[in-house]
Amino acid sequence: MVSTGVPSLDHLLGEDGYPDKSSILVVGPPGIGKEVLGYWFIRSGLVQGDYCLYATHRPVSDVLRDMKGVGISTERVPEWISSSGSPVRCDLKDATSISFNVKEAVHRNRDRRVRVATDVLSPLLVLNPVESMYSYWSQLLADLKQQDSVVFALAEDGMHSTNTLTTMEQVFDGVIEMRLYEEGLAITPLFRVKKMLGLPPLHGYFRFAVSSTGMEVVPHVH
Amino acid sequence: MFIDYIDLGSAAIILAASGLLLAAIYRAIEFRRVLVGGVYRNRANWTIVFLLANLFFYIDGQAVLPYLSSDGGVPGFMVISVALVLFVDSNIRATQETDFFHRDALRWRVFGKPAVIAIICSIATVVLVIVAVGFANIATWGLTNTSPWWVDVGGFQYFLVLGVVLAYGAAALITAGRRTQDRTMRRFVRMLGLSLLGFVLFFTIWIPLGYFGNAASDIGSEIFFVVAAYYLYRAVMSFSPVGRVDVGAGTVSPVAVGTPLSQSAPAP
Numbered sequence: 001m002v003s004t005g006v007p008s009l010d011h012l013l014g015e016d017g018y019p020d021k022s023s024i025l026v027v028g029p030p031g032i033g034k035e036v037l038g039y040w041f042i043r044s045g046l047v048q049g050d051y052c053l054y055a056t057h058r059p060v061s062d063v064l065r066d067m068k069g070v071g072i073s074t075e076r077v078p079e080w081i082s083s084s085g086s087p088v089r090c091d092l093k094d095a096t097s098i099s100f101n102v103k104e105a106v107h108r109n110r111d112r113r114v115r116v117a118t119d120v121l122s123p124l125l126v127l128n129p130v131e132s133m134y135s136y137w138s139q140l141l142a143d144l145k146q147q148d149s150v151v152f153a154l155a156e157d158g159m160h161s162t163n164t165l166t167t168m169e170q171v172f173d174g175v176i177e178m179r180l181y182e183e184g185l186a187i188t189p190l191f192r193v194k195k196m197l198g199l200p201p202l203h204g205y206f207r208f209a210v211s212s213t214g215m216e217v218v219p220h221v222h
Numbered sequence: 223m224f225i226d227y228i229d230l231g232s233a234a235i236i237l238a239a240s241g242l243l244l245a246a247i248y249r250a251i252e253f254r255r256v257l258v259g260g261v262y263r264n265r266a267n268w269t270i271v272f273l274l275a276n277l278f279f280y281i282d283g284q285a286v287l288p289y290l291s292s293d294g295g296v297p298g299f300m301v302i303s304v305a306l307v308l309f310v311d312s313n314i315r316a317t318q319e320t321d322f323f324h325r326d327a328l329r330w331r332v333f334g335k336p337a338v339i340a341i342i343c344s345i346a347t348v349v350l351v352i353v354a355v356g357f358a359n360i361a362t363w364g365l366t367n368t369s370p371w372w373v374d375v376g377g378f379q380y381f382l383v384l385g386v387v388l389a390y391g392a393a394a395l396i397t398a399g400r401r402t403q404d405r406t407m408r409r410f411v412r413m414l415g416l417s418l419l420g421f422v423l424f425f426t427i428w429i430p431l432g433y434f435g436n437a438a439s440d441i442g443s444e445i446f447f448v449v450a451a452y453y454l455y456r457a458v459m460s461f462s463p464v465g466r467v468d469v470g471a472g473t474v475s476p477v478a479v480g481t482p483l484s485q486s487a488p489a490p
Contacts, residue, residue: 006254029406029462029463030259030262030319030320030404030406030407031257031258031259031261031262031263031316031403031461031462032256032257032258032259032462033258033259035259036258057322057323058324065260066259066260069260070258083324092322092323097297114239115442122403126322156402156403156404157462157463158405158406158407158463159320159403159404159405179463179464180253180256180462180463180464180465181464181465181466182464182465182466183467183469185248185249185252186252187249187252187253187255187256187464188256189256190467205467210258220467
C-alpha cells in the first residue's frame with residue numbers, strides 16, 4: 001500500500017492508503033482542493049524516498065506557490081513535466097509526447113517505487129475524442145503498472161459530460177469524487193470513494209478540510 | 223382602513239433586494255470558507271466586498287439624507303468604484319485559471335495593473351479638485367452649470383477612466399468566459415452579465431420614468447435592482463456546482479470504513 005499523505009484518508013482506505021500498482025482518479029470542480037490531495041501524495045512519496053513525478057499543464061512556479069499556500073514544504077520537489085519551468089515540457093497538443101516522457105521517466109527509476117501525479121487528463125479529454133483518450137489512458141496506465149507505481153490523476157468536474165467521466169472512471173482502479181453540497185444554508189465540502197481496488201464500496205460521504213497544517217477527512221453524518 | 227399600495231410595493235422591493243443581497247453575501251462567505259484554491263478564494267473575497275458595497279449603496283439611496291450623493295460621500299463612492307474594478311479583476315483571473323492554456327484574455331494581466339494605477343491617479347485628481355474647490359471658495363464642487371471648467375473636467379475624467387476600465391474588464395471577462403471549458407464558469411459569467419444589465423437598466427430607466435415624478439416611477443426602476451440582485455445571487459451560486467446529499471447514502475457504515483475487503487461484512 002502507498003500512503004496518501006493524509007493519515008485520516010489512509011485510515012479510511014484501510015490503514016495504508018492507495019493500493020500498490022494502482023491508478024487513482026480524483027474528480028471535482030475547480031478550486032475545491034483536488035490538487036491538495038495530489039500534493040500530499042507527492043510530499044509523502046518524497047519523504048519516503050520514492051521517485052515522484054508531477055505532470056502538469058501549469059507552470060512549475062504556480063504549483064510551488066499553491067503547495068506553499070497549503071502549508072506543504074517545497075524543500076524537496078518532484079521531477080516535473082510542465083508547461084514551463086521544467087527541462088521536459090508538457091505540450092497539451094502532443095499527447096503522445098506526454099505519454100512518452102512519463103513512461104521514460106518512470107522506466108529510468110524502475111528500481112524504486114514510483115508516484116506519478118498529473119492534471120493533464122482533463123485538458124487532453126477536451127482536446128481529443130473520448131474513444132482515443134480511453135485507449136490512451138488504458139495503455140499508459142497498463143504500462144506504468146508494469147513497475148511498482150501508483151498514478152494519481154485529476155479530472156475537472158463540469159468540463160466533461162457525465163458519459164465521458166463515467167467512461168474514464170472505468171480505466172482507473174480507484175475513483176474519489178470531491179464536491180460541494182448544500183445543507184440548509186451551509187455549504188459543505190464532501191467526498192465519496194466511488195470505488196477502490198481491494199475495498200468494498202464505501203457508502204456515505206466524508207467531510208474534508210484543508211488547512212495549513214494538513215488535510216483532515218472525517219465521516220459525514222447527515 | 224386606507225392602504226397605500228405604492229408604499230407597500232416600495233417596502234416589498236426594498237426587502238426583496240436587501241434580502242437577496244444578504245443571501246448572496248452569506249453564500250459568498252460560505253464559498254470563501256470551503257474553496258481551497260487561492261484564485262477562487264480571492265474571487266469570493268472581492269465578491270463579498272462588491273455585494274456589501276451594493277447593499278450599502280442601495281440602503282443609502284433609501285435614506286432621507288443619503289451619504290453617497292452628498293459632497294462628503296465622494297470617498298465612499300470611490301471606494302465602491304475601486305472595489306468594483308478589483309471584483310472584475312478577480313473574476314477575470316478565476317476564469318483564466320479554468321482555461322487549460324491560461325490565455326491572457328485581451329492581455330488583462332498586462333493591462334490590469336496600469337488600469338488600477340490610472341484609477342488611483344484619477345481619484346487623486348478628484349481629491350485635488352475638491353481641495354482646490356475649498357481654497358477657491360466655490361460653493362459646490364458638483365457638476366453644475368455654475369461650476370468652473372476645471373471642476374467639470376476633474377469630475378468627468380474620473381467617470382471616463384472608470385468607464386473605460388470597466389468596459390475593457392467586461393470585454394476581457396466575456397472573452398475569458400468563452401475560452402473556458404468549465405460550464406459552471408460560463409454560467410457564472412452569464413449570470414454576472416444579466417446582473418450588470420439589471421444594474422444598467424436600474425440606473426437609466428429612472429430618467430424617462432422620472433417625468434412621472436411619483437413613487438410609482440421609483441418602483442419601476444427599482445424592480446430592475448431586484449432583478450440585478452437576483453442574478454448576482456445566481457452568479458454567486460455559480461462559483462462551484464453545488465449538489466444535495468443523497469440521504470440514502472448520507473450515513474457511513476463503521477464496518478465498511480477502513481476495513482480491507484477480506485475482513486469486511488457484506489456491504490450494506
